[in-house]
Amino acid sequence: MKDVLHLMSMYTKTTAKAWFQYRVDAVLKSLAVFLREATGIIVIWFTLMKFDNINGWNIYEMVFLFSLLFLTYGIMIIFFTGLRDFGNTVRSGSFDRFILRPRGLLFQIIFVNSDWFAALGHGGLGITLFLISAWKVGINWSLTNALYYIFTIAGGVLIQGAVFLTLATLNIFMLQTNSLKELLYWNMRKFAGYPISIFNKAIQIFMIYVMPFAFVNYFPAQFLLRKSDMSYSEIYMYLTPIVGTVMYLAAYLFWRFGIRFYKSSGN
Amino acid sequence: MSFIEVKNVSKTFKVSRRRAGAIGAAANFFVPKFEKKEAVKNISFNIEKGEAVGFIGPNGAGKSTTVKMLSGILHPNSGEIKVGGYIPYKQRKAYVGKIGVVFGQKSQLQWDLPVIDSFELLKAIYSVPDDVYRKNLERFTEMLDMSGFIGQPVRQLSLGQRMRADIVAALLHSPEIVFFDEPTIGVDVVGKETIRAFIRELNRQDGVTMIFTTHDMRDIEKTCRRLIIINEGEKIYDGALSALREMYGTTRRLEVAFSEKVDLPGFENVTVENLENNKKRFTFENNKVQINELMNRILGEYNVRDINISEPDIETIIQKIYTKKEAEI
Amino acid sequence: MSLRPYLAYAKKIFLNRSAYRFDNVMGIISTCLQFFIFWEIYKALYGTSTDIDGITMPMVTTNFILSMGLGAIFSPDDYFLPSKIWDGSIATEFLRPISFKGRMIAENVGNALFNLLFRFLPCLIIALFTVGVNAPASPAMLALFVLSAVLGFGVLWTISFAVQMTAFWLINIWSLITIKNVLINVLSGSMIPLWFMPRELTAILNFMPFSSVYFTPVQIYLGQLSFEEIMLKCGIQLAWIIVIYLLGDILWRKGQKKLIVQGG
Numbered sequence: 001m002k003d004v005l006h007l008m009s010m011y012t013k014t015t016a017k018a019w020f021q022y023r024v025d026a027v028l029k030s031l032a033v034f035l036r037e038a039t040g041i042i043v044i045w046f047t048l049m050k051f052d053n054i055n056g057w058n059i060y061e062m063v064f065l066f067s068l069l070f071l072t073y074g075i076m077i078i079f080f081t082g083l084r085d086f087g088n089t090v091r092s093g094s095f096d097r098f099i100l101r102p103r104g105l106l107f108q109i110i111f112v113n114s115d116w117f118a119a120l121g122h123g124g125l126g127i128t129l130f131l132i133s134a135w136k137v138g139i140n141w142s143l144t145n146a147l148y149y150i151f152t153i154a155g156g157v158l159i160q161g162a163v164f165l166t167l168a169t170l171n172i173f174m175l176q177t178n179s180l181k182e183l184l185y186w187n188m189r190k191f192a193g194y195p196i197s198i199f200n201k202a203i204q205i206f207m208i209y210v211m212p213f214a215f216v217n218y219f220p221a222q223f224l225l226r227k228s229d230m231s232y233s234e235i236y237m238y239l240t241p242i243v244g245t246v247m248y249l250a251a252y253l254f255w256r257f258g259i260r261f262y263k264s265s266g267n
Numbered sequence: 268m269s270f271i272e273v274k275n276v277s278k279t280f281k282v283s284r285r286r287a288g289a290i291g292a293a294a295n296f297f298v299p300k301f302e303k304k305e306a307v308k309n310i311s312f313n314i315e316k317g318e319a320v321g322f323i324g325p326n327g328a329g330k331s332t333t334v335k336m337l338s339g340i341l342h343p344n345s346g347e348i349k350v351g352g353y354i355p356y357k358q359r360k361a362y363v364g365k366i367g368v369v370f371g372q373k374s375q376l377q378w379d380l381p382v383i384d385s386f387e388l389l390k391a392i393y394s395v396p397d398d399v400y401r402k403n404l405e406r407f408t409e410m411l412d413m414s415g416f417i418g419q420p421v422r423q424l425s426l427g428q429r430m431r432a433d434i435v436a437a438l439l440h441s442p443e444i445v446f447f448d449e450p451t452i453g454v455d456v457v458g459k460e461t462i463r464a465f466i467r468e469l470n471r472q473d474g475v476t477m478i479f480t481t482h483d484m485r486d487i488e489k490t491c492r493r494l495i496i497i498n499e500g501e502k503i504y505d506g507a508l509s510a511l512r513e514m515y516g517t518t519r520r521l522e523v524a525f526s527e528k529v530d531l532p533g534f535e536n537v538t539v540e541n542l543e544n545n546k547k548r549f550t551f552e553n554n555k556v557q558i559n560e561l562m563n564r565i566l567g568e569y570n571v572r573d574i575n576i577s578e579p580d581i582e583t584i585i586q587k588i589y590t591k592k593e594a595e596i
Numbered sequence: 597m598s599l600r601p602y603l604a605y606a607k608k609i610f611l612n613r614s615a616y617r618f619d620n621v622m623g624i625i626s627t628c629l630q631f632f633i634f635w636e637i638y639k640a641l642y643g644t645s646t647d648i649d650g651i652t653m654p655m656v657t658t659n660f661i662l663s664m665g666l667g668a669i670f671s672p673d674d675y676f677l678p679s680k681i682w683d684g685s686i687a688t689e690f691l692r693p694i695s696f697k698g699r700m701i702a703e704n705v706g707n708a709l710f711n712l713l714f715r716f717l718p719c720l721i722i723a724l725f726t727v728g729v730n731a732p733a734s735p736a737m738l739a740l741f742v743l744s745a746v747l748g749f750g751v752l753w754t755i756s757f758a759v760q761m762t763a764f765w766l767i768n769i770w771s772l773i774t775i776k777n778v779l780i781n782v783l784s785g786s787m788i789p790l791w792f793m794p795r796e797l798t799a800i801l802n803f804m805p806f807s808s809v810y811f812t813p814v815q816i817y818l819g820q821l822s823f824e825e826i827m828l829k830c831g832i833q834l835a836w837i838i839v840i841y842l843l844g845d846i847l848w849r850k851g852q853k854k855l856i857v858q859g860g
Contacts, residue, residue, distance in 0.1 A: 003394055010391040018379040021420065021768075028771035035778045043787045050648070050792040051641045093373045099340050101392050102364040179622035187626050191633045198640035199633065263342050263356060379768075422684060 007103070011111040019117065026117065033121025040193050041066045041129065055198045055229050060136040064225070066193045067129035068217035072156030074123025080161055082113035086168035087178060089113075095262075105259060109168075139224045148223065151241045156216035158244030162251035163211065169251070169258035184211050192217060197229035208236075212247075215240045269313035270476060271337070271444070276346030278307040278332050306332040308500040309346070314478070316443075319470040321487035321508075322480040324497035325589055330480040333497065334446050337478065338368050351443060364393060367442035371449035374433050376421045382432045383417050386439060393440035400439060407435040410465050427458030434462065438469075444476045445469075451486050463489040484581045498589055508581075515584045519558060520577045521549040526570035534561065601694050606706030613710045624718045627668045631719060634660050634787075635727055651791050655818060658730040661723045662817060663786040663810035668715040670749050670809070672704045672756040674773045678763035686855065697757075697848070704753060733819025740826055741817040747833035748809045752780070754837050755805065758844030764851025785811035805836040 019026040041063060048059045057065070082089070086109060089095050098108045139145060167181050188206070192213035196204045208214045215236075222230045223237040282304045307329040314320055322330050335341045336348060339355030339362055348355055353362040376385040390400045408414055411431040416424055424432065430450060437445060447466070451459045467490050469475050479491055487494060487508065494511060496504035504511065525545045533539075537551040549561065558576070565571065579587075613620070638656050646652060677700070680686040689696055723729050732738040759776050763769050781787050783806035790798065790811045801807050812829045815821050821829065 007391045010388050014377060014380065014384060014388050017384060018377060021379045022766060024766045025768040025771045028775065032771035032774040032778075036774050039778055039781055039787070042782055046788050046793055046797075047641065049794055054637070055640050093370070096335070096340050096370075097373070097375050099359065100338060100363050100366075100368050102360045103392060104360075179619045179626070183622050183626050183629070187629055190630070191637075194637060199636050203633070203636070263340070422682070 004107075008111055012114065012116070015112075015114060016116070029117040030121040030124065033118045034125050037070060037122055037125050040190055044193065055195055056227055057195050057229075060133045061221075061225060061227070062193070063129050064133040064137050065195065065217050065221045067126050067133060068152070068156060068220060069126075069189070069192055069213075070122055070129060071126030072153055072216055073160060074119055074121075074126045075153070076157045076160045076164070077122055078114065078116070078119045079110050080164045081115040081118065082109035082111070083161075083164045083168040085113055087171040090171050090262075099263075106255075137225060145224060149220075152220040152223075155240035155242070155244035156220075158248040159212055159216055159240075162244070162247035165248070165251040165255055169255045172258040172262045188213060195227070195229055197231065208232075212243055215243045270316040270318075270351055271312075271314035271478075272347070272349045273313070273333075273337070274311050274347045276307060276310050276333075276336065276343045276348060277305065278329075278336060278341065279344050280304045280306055305500050307336070307343075307497075310497070310500075310502050311346075312495060312502065312505055314476065316476055317470070317474040318493060319466075319477040319479065319491045321491035321494045322478060322497065323482070323484065323487060323494065323585065328497045329500040330497055331448060334368075334448050334478065334480060338366060338446055339363060364440065365443050367437035367440070367445040369434050369437045369445070369447045369450050371430065371433075371447075371452040374421070374429060375436055376429065376432055378422050379420060381418045381420055382413070382424075385421070385432075385436060389436055389439050395440050399441060403439050403441060404435075407438060410468065411435060411461060425458075427454045427461075430454055430458070430462065431465075434465070442475070444478070447477065447479045447481075449481055450479070451481060451483055459483070459486070466490045484585060488581060496585065496588060504588060511584060512581065515587060516579050516581075517552045517554050518579050518583075519551060519553045520579070521551075521558075521561070522575045522577075523547055523549070523565055523571055524573040526572050529569050534564075537561065602698050602702035605699050605702040606709070609703045609706035610710045613707065613714075620714055623668075623715060627664065627715050627719045628722055631660055631664050631723065632727075634664070649791065651789070654728065654730050656789055657723075657727055658818060659785070659789045659814050661720060661729050662814045663784070665716040665720055666745055666748065666810050666813065667786045668719070669708050669711040670752045671707065671711060672753050673707070674756050674760065674777075676700050676703070677760040678767070678769050678773075681763045681767055690852075690855075700757070701753070708749065730818065732817050737816055737819050740830075741813050744816050744826070744830055744833065745813040747830060747837065748813050750837040751805050751808045751833055751840070754840035754844060755780070758840050758847065761844050761847035761851055764847070764854055780806055780809065783807070784809045785814065805840065808833045808836050 019029070044054075044062050044066075045059060048054065048062065052058070054062070077084070086095075089098075089109065098105055098112070101108065134141070163185060167185070170180070188211045191199070191203075192207065196207050196214050196218050199207075204214075207218075219232075219236045220240055221227075280303070282302055310329075310333065322333065324330050332341065336343050337350060337355060339359050342356045350362070351365060353365075355362050376382060377388070386404060389395075395403075408417060411434070413428075413431055413435065416428050417432075421429060421432070434447075434450060450466075451462055454462065463486060466477065466479070470477050470490065477490075479486065481487060492507060492509075494504065494506065494508045495502060522542075523546065525547070528545055529547075531539060531547070534549070534551075534556075536555045537549050540548040540550070542548055551561070562574070566574075635657055638653065638660075642648065642653050642656075677686070680689055692699075720729070732741060755776065759769070759772055762772060766772070783801060783804065785807060790801065790807055793801070808829070812833060815829075816826055
């Protein structure tokens with residue numbers, strides 16, 4: 001255990017050191033991530049200065065909806081940068097090197113590429129947005145609501161982690177999933193900040209059952225805010241932790257299967 | 268029982284076949300079509316502890332696949348591999364701590380950081396005890412003359428320097444077996460010599476078992492006594508390097524510069540080519556033609572300015588074996 | 597100076613891009629999806645109103661399809677120089693008997709042409725048949741739109757060029773490039789039509805190059821500008837191109853010198 005902790009600290013030290021070889025870039029990195037991710041909310045902010053509300057959601061409620069997205073992503077990306085970039089790892093042959101080292105594969109993928117600055121940017125944005133909105137949207141932060149919130153965040157982390165793990169595994173089979181990831185994840189994420197009720201049915205179904213961002217922020221926000229645009233059964237508001245757990249387990253099994261396949265096929 | 272045992276090992280890859288057209292591209296995505304490619308066909312060999320074995324073969328012959336199977340990256344489709352009592356692809360974590368692998372084409376060093384930082388990280392990854400690490404680092408740095416650049420970022424190193432650092436990186440945990448996959452590729456002549464000398468020393472002094480793949484026959488000549496040749500997935504030669512020369516290196520080449528223009532009669536079993544300046548080249552097999560007889564005839568009947576005999580270098584012999592022109596084994 | 601090698605580079609990029617068919621299908625779907633979702637957002641924002649400050653929903657739609665379409669066309673490779681400095685290949689690049697900058701432009705133009713045919717046009721056609729796009733105000737305005745769009749590409753390219761040049765000193769400039777792209781996305785009107793920007797911000801934007809990239813062509817297309825205004829705005833575009841290019845070029849010269857002195 002001590003050995004593992006030492007290695008983790010060495011990985012972190014090495015990564016940080018590599019960044020600080022380029023001081024300007026390292027210093028600006030969290031800011032850049034923060035700004036890039038804030039693009040969506042800045043756009044909404046300006047838009048709602050003009051339009052007041054979107055489908056009954058005012059600016060603070062929108063900020064709250066966004067904050068859930070970024071908090072969960074910020075926590076998830078601490079552990080999943082390596083899986084997000086796993087396609088490159090396989091293509092460049094670095095994955096072979098991981099196999100040649102006497103350490104767990106998932107452990108190496110996670111810690112070799114951890115990107116703390118980016119996580120800080122994402123998480124920092126999530127926290128900022130949460131602090132701006134949490135006390136202005138009329139949520140009573142009772143113990144029940146606080147517990148609900150914590151479980152929801154955990155569920156949201158697992159959902160997005162499962163998506164990354166699944167896409168990473170797909171890389172083993174066909175090497176290039178960038179465009180699929182771009183389409184399924186990044187594109188949809190840009191719009192997950194909006195209440196899904198404004199979109200047509202097809203997109204709503206997509207965001208509930210295919211790339212279930214609705215469980216990351218819309219349904220949980222509905223539980224806490226009770227807006228009138230909710231057209232789904234109340235049960236959906238309680239499913240986030242379950243959806244997260246089930247998706248993650250399934251993704252993990254798929255990953256195990258993928259690793260076996262890699263060793264038998266190479267590339 | 269040998270240290271490394273490879274028995275009837277085969278490896279088949281599925282290669283995806285692309286369909287044409289936009290619809291084909293989409294179809295490829297959802298229902299990929301594969302065809303089989305046999306990379307390694309029924310190969311067997313044993314290697315004893317402390318041996319240094321060169322693996323050669325043209326591109327795509329199956330060298331890298333064999334190394335990847337031996338090091339545990341790939342499963343064989345059939346056959347058995349055992350190294351030092353381990354089955355590489357099954358007992359990965361226990362096994363890979365005992366081996367070192369150098370991929371000449373793919374550095375394992377941290378590109379942005381000084382060499383020494385990568386070494387420190389590897390020390391943690393392999394849990395190398397402090398004293399062992401220090402001893403190895405000092406010794407290897409000295410042997411490979413690395414003290415001048417160990418503090419420099421890898422991206423500023425020359426290819427030869429980087430390769431030396433990569434070799435040390437694979438050895439810090441004192442592996443019992445080392446796989447070198449093209450460790451001299453792209454390195455200049457002086458750099459190659461340094462690397463070869465180091466590898467030879469490591470094998471002779473420390474008794475490290477080594478498998479060495481390369482394109483450059485000189486690498487093998489300088490480091491290995493034994494040679495395995497693979498072509499199109501099959502093992503076509505396995506034995507001492509010196510024996511190879513005796514078996515296949517029978518061609519001799521005689522170049523004679525005559526004083527004037529001459530017309531020669533035909534000689535049996537000898538090919539004659541005309542070169543410029545009244546030079547002629549005679550090519551023959553030394554088991555079919557007596558060289559002194561041939562030379563006596565030439566020197567006796569004509570005025571000769573200069574004469575020169577050469578035996579084929581190892582490259583030519585290997586080339587001959589690949590093309591199987593003469594070497595029907 | 598022969599143009600032939602540069603055409604060859606442009607062609608190479610074009611052909612390379614065509615090879616990734618699956619990527620291209622996905623790219624078209626991505627661009628369309630992005631457009632439709634913004635369209636849906638604005639439909640929700642407009643609700644039952646027909647126009648807001650004189651801007652109608654069809655105008656907003658046209659703004660999005662044009663600026664996102666142009667955005668899909670204009671994607672300069674921000675890492676063209678930085679990646680070559682980082683991996684050290686820049687040294688051999690300078691040994692080639694052609695202009696590095698020329699090659700950079702050629703590859704970006706090849707890329708832009710590919711995007712025009714396989715990103716912008718498919719999306720435009722899909723949009724025409726689904727949500728409808730305003731026709732250009734007049735044929736003359738269409739021609740001026742094209743001119744201004746080309747200038748807009750010039751502005752975008754020179755910004756990318758100038759930012760890339762800092763890689764001579766900083767080597768890794770991911771953060772700078774990311775921040776640059778955030779500014780372009782937010783301030784150029786591709787994600788929020790500049791009509792709806794707060795007035796104070798619009799005043800500041802007039803002194804920045806961003807609105808020159810997408811918003812000027814869109815305004816011309818919709819016939820919102822008089823001929824004099826068009827000439828002025830295109831002049832501003834041209835001025836930005838010159839100023840930013842010269843700035844980038846100074847960095848380029850100094851950077852090269854630094855590279856030679858320090859040997860990478």
